């Protein structure tokens with residue numbers, strides 16, 4: 001198959017190198033059959049100017065064995081007030097603007113950014129969440145939050161901003177990409193707008209929102225704590241439906257590494273997110289391809305072709321005369337996600353020490369063998 005491409009990755013460098021670096025994160029990607037990725041700008045300092053982008057790309061060029069693309073903030077420091085250095089970032093090839101981790105709370109600021117940056121062919125990626133409704137962002141508001149006695153974040157906190165940001169893009173003539181959709185009504189909102197056909201909207205779904213629900217939190221397991229939170233089994237089913245019918249253009253992991261110490265805190269204090277690069281492809285194979293829910297064609301389209309198209313990159317195919325960018329996947333083998341196996345610096349994943357069907361055997365990029373387990 002062609003190499004996968006992940007359009008939603010937190011590499012934590014600069015600023016949080018104890019969680020991940022551009023080098024370790026890109027090795028985790030290779031380990032999982034991914035040959036290109038887009039990093040999110042919620043680093044420290046935040047990636048909000050040409051100066052920071054230049055530095056990040058320089059680190060990527062010298063330490064990563066796959067292409068690492070950087071997104072840029074919508075607002076300076078991700079504070080939601082002033083526009084970031086959009087011009088300087090565009091000059092260095094930044095295409096995606098996002099305050100991911102947070103919503104750009106002030107619609108007037110986002111609207112102005114859309115009117116400005118759209119002229120330069122840039123697009124917006126939205127983390128959707130009304131901050132006032134989201135509470136401590138620990139889990140979904142529902143049966144599990146009542147049982148555990150923690151204030152939950154209702155699905156409407158996400159759905160309101162999905163609709164708001166698509167409406168803003170509609171008015172500004174901008175391209176809006178909705179990140180990590182977690183709820184049925186959120187999916188249906190995107191489907192409705194796509195059906196209208198008069199706004200450029202794309203959307204992504206993460207493997208964990210397809211696979212897990214609030215029920216998996218069990219006894220305060222922080223490996224099931226992410227933002228947006230895991231919702232219900234009915235949401236899982238609706239998200240899968242949205243992936244099958246094309247409401248979701250792409251699969252993206254929202255790879256979010258954290259140290260064991262941080263994740264060992266109590267459920268409310270522990271940070272949001274799980275890693276995904278090492279595990280995404282094998283887990284999609286195990287739970288969906290091996291069970292006949294969808295085929296490899298969907299994975300190649302949604303996890304290789306469409307994310308590259310989103311970034312304005314050529315779609316990779318295995319064709320004579322084309323540059324080599326391919327992986328070999330063995331569906332008959334098994335992968336155990338031990339600490340030794342995973343290349344991410346962090347191990348915050350529900351798949352830790354699980355054995356799943358399938359394995360990445362070989363990764364070849366531009367004539368270089370990046371991984372060979374064959």
Ligand SMILES: [Zn+2]
Nearest residue numbers: 100101127227
């Ligand atoms: Zn996010």
